Amino acid sequence: MTDPVIIVGASMGGLRVAEALRRAGYTGPITAFGDEPYPPYNRPPLSKEVLASDVSLEAVQFPQRDATADVNWVLNTRIERTDLASNSLTDEHGHSHTFSALIIATGIRSKRAEWANPVMTGRHAVRSLDDAIALRAALNPGTKVVVYGAGFIGCETAATARKLGCDVTIVAPGVEPIARYLGLDFAQWIRAAHDAHGVQFRMQSRIDNTIGDDRITGVVLDDGSTLECDVLIEAIGSIPNVEWLAGNDLDLSDGVLTNTAMQAVRTDGTVVTNVFALGDVARFPNALFDDEPRRVEHWNIPTDTAKRVAEVAAAQLAGSDSVDEIVAKRFAPVPSFWSDQYDIHMLAYGIVGLADRSEMLHNTFDDDEFCVGYYRGDELVGVCGVGMRNVVMGYRAKVGSSA
Numbered sequence: 001m002t003d004p005v006i007i008v009g010a011s012m013g014g015l016r017v018a019e020a021l022r023r024a025g026y027t028g029p030i031t032a033f034g035d036e037p038y039p040p041y042n043r044p045p046l047s048k049e050v051l052a053s054d055v056s057l058e059a060v061q062f063p064q065r066d067a068t069a070d071v072n073w074v075l076n077t078r079i080e081r082t083d084l085a086s087n088s089l090t091d092e093h094g095h096s097h098t099f100s101a102l103i104i105a106t107g108i109r110s111k112r113a114e115w116a117n118p119v120m121t122g123r124h125a126v127r128s129l130d131d132a133i134a135l136r137a138a139l140n141p142g143t144k145v146v147v148y149g150a151g152f153i154g155c156e157t158a159a160t161a162r163k164l165g166c167d168v169t170i171v172a173p174g175v176e177p178i179a180r181y182l183g184l185d186f187a188q189w190i191r192a193a194h195d196a197h198g199v200q201f202r203m204q205s206r207i208d209n210t211i212g213d214d215r216i217t218g219v220v221l222d223d224g225s226t227l228e229c230d231v232l233i234e235a236i237g238s239i240p241n242v243e244w245l246a247g248n249d250l251d252l253s254d255g256v257l258t259n260t261a262m263q264a265v266r267t268d269g270t271v272v273t274n275v276f277a278l279g280d281v282a283r284f285p286n287a288l289f290d291d292e293p294r295r296v297e298h299w300n301i302p303t304d305t306a307k308r309v310a311e312v313a314a315a316q317l318a319g320s321d322s323v324d325e326i327v328a329k330r331f332a333p334v335p336s337f338w339s340d341q342y343d344i345h346m347l348a349y350g351i352v353g354l355a356d357r358s359e360m361l362h363n364t365f366d367d368d369e370f371c372v373g374y375y376r377g378d379e380l381v382g383v384c385g386v387g388m389r390n391v392v393m394g395y396r397a398k399v400g401s402s403a
């Protein structure tokens with residue numbers, strides 16, 4: 001019997017690659033392992049509307065299509081080890097599984113701070129449905145919330161907690177929220193929006209320790225001052241889930257390094273042709289920008305990289321003569337991202353973090369709606385707008401080209 005294609009990570013990327021494999025004509029067996037108890041679900045609502053109301057699987061689950069009805073979803077099962085020399089992996093129960101091709105879709109997890117005080121009750125992160133269910137139960141009117149980190153997830157959860165009537169303070173080391181991504185002027189606009197909704201800020205500050213015995217009652221900042229809190233939400237970054245791939249000489253220095261065909265690359269630069277990575281965990285070169293491999297934690301990337309994996313893997317598994325041609329094809333997905341905070345709807349294309357300058361393209365920061373372009377030299381590397389959805393979308397095709 002043919003060994004299955006094994007997907008590790010039963011989330012959006014895992015689902016999308018199973019669908020794309022079927023669309024690409026692969027009819028053989030597919031097994032997908034996921035360590036969560038749930039079938040694939042959508043994460044963005046976990047810090048937004050779902051956190052503000054109904055946190056349940058029904059509210060976020062992706063619909064399953066007929067084409068993937070025969071996929072063997074093995075949930076609640078963590079893959080612990082992989083041996084690429086024998087095309088096999090081992091699950092947490094000690095069972096081993098062989099594969100014809102391996103697709104790595106294990107994403108990332110929330111980075112957690114390490115403090116001397118060991119108390120964990122009252123400390124939260126938002127990555128999974130279970131995280132959001134636990135956090136939702138703790139957010140009540142009047143609850144004192146400290147959000148540690150002022151990136152997108154920190155700002156979104158702060159906005160949602162305010163909506164639920166909590167007292168919210170954001171503590172973060174940066175100068176302004178999301179400044180590293182959006183630039184200072186845009187960041188000041190975001191901060192003003194949070195100020196207007198009553199969020200307190202302690203920027204250019206770090207949390208040195210927590211206070212509380214059975215549960216958290218406060219935090220100690222690096223200037224020695226303290227803040228009372230019932231809930232601490234840590235939104236300080238992410239860690240790629242790659243430990244299960246150790247010992248195979250893969251380049252795992254920041255996620256899984258791949259070539260433009262999303263095939264895994266070893267530390268010596270050689271390619272493992274039947275092992276692929278996609279989504280948040282993959283570090284791949286995007287021809288839209290340059291040859292530099294990067295991980296991109298944006299919602300469209302699991303889908304776009306899944307299509308690329310599927311076209312290469314399906315051709316390989318079918319023994320097609322055109323595999324080399326398909327592998328050599330240009331791969332240049334346009335990253336896209338959105339964020340909702342209060343009634344602010346932001347939409348971005350490209351990688352604005354690559355820019356060396358930004359320029360207001362439409363309206364001004366005095367308006368409720370505007371659109372900013374981000375440039376590396378003359379090249380438009382990103383665009384981000386508040387409102388003006390159609391205008392922002394109009395720049396999508398221009399990302400990666402010269403102004």
Ligand SMILES: Cc1cc2nc3c(=O)[nH]c(=O)nc-3n(C[C@H](O)[C@H](O)[C@H](O)COP(=O)(O)OP(=O)(O)OC[C@H]3O[C@@H](n4cnc5c(N)ncnc54)[C@H](O)[C@@H]3O)c2cc1C
Pocket residue numbers: 008009010011012013014033034035036042043044045046047077078079080105106107108126127128153241244278279280281297298299300302336337338339340
């Ligand atoms: C709260 C939140 C809000 C977001 N909001 C936005 C937004 O507004 N806009 C936007 O563009 N993007 C947003 N994102 C990002 C977007 O959701 C991600 O880019 C996307 O979920 C990545 O999908 P993935 O399949 O690559 O990884 P993941 O969704 O992380 O899935 C990986 C899966 O693999 C499982 N896994 C890990 N290790 C193992 C193992 N060893 N064995 C078995 N299973 C394993 C994990 O538990 C997980 O289920 C948000 C993310 C979060 C968490």
